[in-house]
Amino acid sequence: MASTSNSTSSKIITLRSSDGEVFEVEESVALESNLIRRMMEDDCANNIIPLPNVTAPIFYLVIEHCKKHAEMKDNKEKKKELRSQGEELLKSDPHTYSNLMEAVNYLDIKSLMDLTAQWLADFLKGKSPRLIRELLKIKNDFTPEEEAEILERNRWAFD
Amino acid sequence: MASTSSSSNEQPIDRISSLPDALLLHILSFLDMSQAVQTGILSSRWMGLWTAIPSLDFDQYQYKNYKGYNPFVEHFEAYTGFFDYDDFTRSNEFDDSHDFGFGFRHGFGHVDVDDGDAGGNADDFIKFVEHSLVLHVAPKINRFSLTFDYSKKFEPFLDGWILSAVRRDVKELYLEFPVCIDHICKLPSWLFKCKSLVSLSLHKCPIGVPKSVCFSSLLSLTITWIRMEVGSIPALLAGSPLLEELVLDKCELSSGRLRILPSSPSSELRLKHLTVTCCSNQSGDEIGLELRAPNLEMLNLCGVKLYKNSLRNLISLREAYLDIYCTKVNPKFHPTLESWLKDLQHVRLLALSSSCLKVLSFMEELYRPSYDSKTKCLILESELESLELRGIANLLWRSHDLENLIIKLSPSLFFTPDLRPDNDFDNGYWGRLKFSFPCVERRLTTVKISGFMGRKFTSAVGRKTLRRFFMTQDKEIELVRFFLTKAVVLKKMTIQFCDKPDFVEEEEWSKILLLVSQKLTSIPRASSSAELSLLYK
Numbered sequence: 285m286a287s288t289s290n291s292t293s294s295k296i297i298t299l300r301s302s303d304g305e306v307f308e309v310e311e312s313v314a315l316e317s318n319l320i321r322r323m324m325e326d327d328c329a330n331n332i333i334p335l336p337n338v339t340a341p342i343f344y345l346v347i348e349h350c351k352k353h354a355e356m357k358d359n360k361e362k363k364k365e366l367r368s369q370g371e372e373l374l375k376s377d378p379h380t381y382s383n384l385m386e387a388v389n390y391l392d393i394k395s396l397m398d399l400t401a402q403w404l405a406d407f408l409k410g411k412s413p414r415l416i417r418e419l420l421k422i423k424n425d426f427t428p429e430e431e432a433e434i435l436e437r438n439r440w441a442f443d
Numbered sequence: 444m445a446s447t448s449s450s451s452n453e454q455p456i457d458r459i460s461s462l463p464d465a466l467l468l469h470i471l472s473f474l475d476m477s478q479a480v481q482t483g484i485l486s487s488r489w490m491g492l493w494t495a496i497p498s499l500d501f502d503q504y505q506y507k508n509y510k511g512y513n514p515f516v517e518h519f520e521a522y523t524g525f526f527d528y529d530d531f532t533r534s535n536e537f538d539d540s541h542d543f544g545f546g547f548r549h550g551f552g553h554v555d556v557d558d559g560d561a562g563g564n565a566d567d568f569i570k571f572v573e574h575s576l577v578l579h580v581a582p583k584i585n586r587f588s589l590t591f592d593y594s595k596k597f598e599p600f601l602d603g604w605i606l607s608a609v610r611r612d613v614k615e616l617y618l619e620f621p622v623c624i625d626h627i628c629k630l631p632s633w634l635f636k637c638k639s640l641v642s643l644s645l646h647k648c649p650i651g652v653p654k655s656v657c658f659s660s661l662l663s664l665t666i667t668w669i670r671m672e673v674g675s676i677p678a679l680l681a682g683s684p685l686l687e688e689l690v691l692d693k694c695e696l697s698s699g700r701l702r703i704l705p706s707s708p709s710s711e712l713r714l715k716h717l718t719v720t721c722c723s724n725q726s727g728d729e730i731g732l733e734l735r736a737p738n739l740e741m742l743n744l745c746g747v748k749l750y751k752n753s754l755r756n757l758i759s760l761r762e763a764y765l766d767i768y769c770t771k772v773n774p775k776f777h778p779t780l781e782s783w784l785k786d787l788q789h790v791r792l793l794a795l796s797s798s799c800l801k802v803l804s805f806m807e808e809l810y811r812p813s814y815d816s817k818t819k820c821l822i823l824e825s826e827l828e829s830l831e832l833r834g835i836a837n838l839l840w841r842s843h844d845l846e847n848l849i850i851k852l853s854p855s856l857f858f859t860p861d862l863r864p865d866n867d868f869d870n871g872y873w874g875r876l877k878f879s880f881p882c883v884e885r886r887l888t889t890v891k892i893s894g895f896m897g898r899k900f901t902s903a904v905g906r907k908t909l910r911r912f913f914m915t916q917d918k919e920i921e922l923v924r925f926f927l928t929k930a931v932v933l934k935k936m937t938i939q940f941c942d943k944p945d946f947v948e949e950e951e952w953s954k955i956l957l958l959v960s961q962k963l964t965s966i967p968r969a970s971s972s973a974e975l976s977l978l979y980k
Contacts, residue, residue, distance in 0.1 A: 378459055440570055
């Protein structure tokens with residue numbers, strides 16, 4: 285079982301990922317998620333909260349980042365550090381990035397939405413379209429003629 | 444624990460492009476427009492996506508390789524991070540966006556440039572913004588941001604650009620003209636009737652506030668480097684009934700007196716956060732402040748002249764950041780500062796700059812004002828100069844309820860006449876104090892010292908004497924010793940070392956850090972549960 289609770293006295297929330305793994309999370313961390321907050325308000329508090337759209341490995345990442353984000357609130361260094369971690373993840377594993385982004389969106393965690401979006405935005409900055417396609421495995425589905433036309437029509441932006 | 448990458452090793456699948464539109468648009472809204480538009484050629488999925496971005500950021504400095512001349516960039520780079528009071532930002536109690544004033548005065552920010560094209564790409568940039576706005580189709584705009592060096596060329600376009608945002612119910616508007624020739628441009632007066640605006644941020648753009656303003660949704664207003672005519676601020680306050688946050692930084696007020704007062708005696712300002720830093724009157728002197736804001740929670744002042752009763756009746760105030768110009772470091776100013784502190788006795792968080800500490804140093808350590816301070820958290824910015832030590836002691840002595848203390852050590856940036864040279868007075872100062880501080884004995888639970896050992900890098904130090912130099916910087920170690928040996932209920936002491944100075948070799952630096960750390964950890968502690976944590980960068 286993946287326990288992510290600390291030895292503090294705060295309330296523990298139990299959650300179950302789509303693949304059946306059970307997580308014990310401090311209430312303060314769990315409530316970062318507006319989805320969980322709503323579910324708790326709707327009286328699921330005493331039971332295990334199911335998260336049918338999130339797998340265990342991704343949920344684990346989400347919790348890690350929620351905690352890091354809580355820490356970084358008062359620390360500019362950490363903020364920078366956390367912001368710079370996206371580059372690595374996107375280079376090595378864009379697939380996991382997408383799953384994380386979707387999970388964060390599903391769980392409705394505002395702070396992580398902005399962080400993960402910032403990651404990709406930073407990643408796109410200053411890279412040529414060709415390099416972006418290659419790194420993110422984006423298939424260029426334009427024919428050479430189409431691409432030439434798009435470039436021609438968008439000269440105002442690409443010159 | 445399963446591996447974090449669950450599939451996709453066999454075949455490259457582009458999952459990012461299959462994220463829903465809303466997510467991709469959220470991502471694109473973090474990009475400058477020139478970057479966002481360029482994602483359009485990645486694939487058919489991305490083509491045209493940018494035309495629905497809800498937040499638009501046009502920035503000439505990000506556009507192509509614009510090399511505009513920004514005379515102030517250096518200054519800001521030099522001073523950012525100097526006053527970041529982010530250490531105790533627990534929950535949302537204190538936001539880290541409060542910048543304390545810089546404590547220096549600046550010339551005004553208008554630079555004469557030829558009407559031509561400072562960076563050489565104004566035409567391209569104009570074309571780019573025009574094209575983007577024509578193609579952009581999102582029905583609503585959340586945030587609209589324009590940054591460019593204003594010249595006559597922009598005159599026919601500016602109104603149209605702002606209008607395109609206002610028509611689409613823009614919530615946040617940010618305008619900055621890093622370089623602007625004064626008097627040639629003025630924002631359209633209809634902007635001041637924009638009902639959708641929640642946040643407005645204006646930097647270095649001459650504004651010309653009309654007599655009647657109607658910002659019926661505005662919560663936050665930031666104005667920097669702008670000349671404000673008489674009547675501008677009252678008009679803005681009267682026209683923004685919901686305003687909660689006002690920031691005025693480095694503005695020039697032609698009246699020389701800033702009145703933050705309700706528009707009629709029967710009404711009351713909602714203002715919660717007020718920052719007035721480094722503003723001046725037309726002759727460059729500090730401005731006066733009249734303030735009546737019973738809902739104010741956070742106040743940040745630098746270089747402001749207060750009138751009698753200025754700070755009275757701030758019944759909701761919880762945090763106050765005070766800085767004064769170094770020209771006020773004078774015994775004559777002490778009664779004034781004391782009266783401010785008296786008015787601020789109820790705030791929970793009090794932050795004082797080095798120059799304030801110097802003024803407090805003119806009194807004895809045991810000087811007791813006629814009130815009881817309720818402050819629980821003190822933030823002090825100090826160079827640990829002779830003139831400041833007694834000020835720190837003085838504050839500790841009067842702050843009976845103090846629980847958290849943050850001392851930010853900073854290298855001396857400005858010339859301040861240090862009446863006593865670095866001498867015996869400093870060395871052993873804390874050890875020589877023969878009385879005990881009530882808060883240190885009973886309340887103080889956390890102490891944080893940042894910028895440790897970074898204090899005097901500006902002074903010329905030869906490489907050879909380096910280690911000796913650091914080892915004899917006992918003032919800082921002695922400060923730590925004082926708290927560790929005296930604070931009985933201390934739970935945590937955090938020491939954050941400064942960055943490695945450029946002129947010190949890596950290897951030498953680690954040796955120095957090791958030696959200093961050993962010294963620190965060997966200090967006996969009065970509190971058995973005191974934890975000492977040393978942070979290196």
